Amino acid sequence: MDHPFIKNKKLLQTYISIWVLIAGIHFVFLYFFQYESVLWAALDSLVFNLIFFILGFSLWYPLEFYKTKEIKTVNLIINHLTLLVFVGFVWLGLSYNILYFSAEGNTFYQHFLYDSLIYRGISGVFYYSNIVLIYYMLSYYRNLQEKISNEAKLKELLKEAELNFLKAQINPHFLFNSLNSISALTISEPPKAQEMIIKLSDFLRYVISQNENKPASLNKELDNIQRYLEIEKVRFGNKLNFTFNVSSESQDMLVPVLILQPLYENAIKHGVYESTEPITITTLINAENDFLKIAISNNYEPYTASYKGAGIGLKNIKERLKLIYQNPEFIKITKTDTYFEVQLTIPQKTQLT
């Protein structure tokens, strides 16, 4: 929304210089070819050009306003014509009246002023179109820059998410405690120990082999989450329960890779770690039109005073969704004293980057 001329002093200087140049030509033309006196040639040039200078400067704001709405080309043209007529009237009306009444007694100039209105109108259309064109170019350039920097930021964030993920997943607590469980199982139930080693390997392989730039199918992501939960289940026994309710049409839909995993980690960390009662993690996934709706919830013990640390993982997901879909509304958190829920909306039409 910021005016480019205010943000960039060089542009403002150029804009001023161009108007000074136009005003100069305007003056020379009136003085040499229309035989106006120096005073009236100068005043005429000053008033007309100064007013358009100001109007031209302010034009940025209605243009930005048009841009914020998705409108059809026809409507856009109508909008511009209206704006042009408005600017024209303000410009000519103000300038004409100021000069006409100031020039009382100077009928030669007053006549000229009246006769020249049509030409001034034509030059107004010319000024208007040029300014609009320049603004559009600037705005386009600015969007392009933003897009480039957004993309760079997304890449960085993904890398960070991946790193965090590796660190969090191959989270020392998770890994060493799982290994400890396996160690116990090798004595009591060797076949189960083997099963768990395989699950842990599959889980780690999936995490390591994901290409962070490609979206993954929901199916595959959920398979891996299932593995993760099953490994944790060996540690926590009846304390950890989970249910999945996934509609069949959403199975093959796409999600940003590894975006769900931190939510399950949070549920385990803040729900199961801190609880002595059974905790159930419930996953509900539906497809609505072109959106995948994911709700992950868990109960937790009210007095654990530790749901505070949930910030970083959620913030990261929020940032990622915002960068990919340019919409901060795609994550919603509901929290009561005993219940925590995160809802995600994943659009399917937008190309995932």
Place this chain on the structure above:
Amino acid sequence: MTLNALIIEDEQPARSIIKTYLQEFSNIILMGEFADGFSGVKAINELKPDLVFLDIQMPRLTGFEVLELIEHKPAIIFTTAYDQYALKAFEVNASDYLLKPFTKERFNHAINNVMAALTKEKASSAKTEKLTLALDESEEKIQRIAVRDGYKIHVIPTESITYLEAQGDYVSIHTASESYLKEKPMKYYETHLDNTIFVRIHRSYIVNVNSIERLEYYDKESYIAILRDKIKLKVSTNGYKLLKQRLNL
């Protein structure tokens, strides 16, 4: 020498491996196993074991909080998967700890250490004291305070604290509805409470800035903080400076 032992550990497989390893020691009698900090504290105080296997990350109370709350001080072997702060404290104090997963040899070694220490009497409880002190030096901010009140244990989330007051070797911790006594130096809370919310406004007071209703002049140079529940606390010159910084006045 026979030893009575307890296992306090929230994960079943982790308990089972300790039990398996213990089978070899016929002189160690397992009195019970507990899966969370609350029942752990109760069991230690009531059963007065000689030896406890204590996990650090557990529901309700961590192993360290358990350590703070017990009256009876047994020999303790910590078991943990990973905890960067604790590991340092362990190493400094040469406490007995087992990093999961651990071998049978490592386990036996820890037991032998404990037996040797127990024959020297009291040695291990002095060790525990030292460990507690070392843990207090870690910079990690606390999110809750556990206090014992007779047989009851209260866990106070730090954000519900309105202010703390120094009382000799104790600190009284006030929330909107209750107050509790805890044996800890004021200095500890000054460094371990989230300092964006808690400010030491006076030698005797640390206040939660969210519970302050207003500040009034007391006399030249000094102020009185009036809390939402109408309690008045003195603010020293230095405390006023800190408070001003924190509130961006």
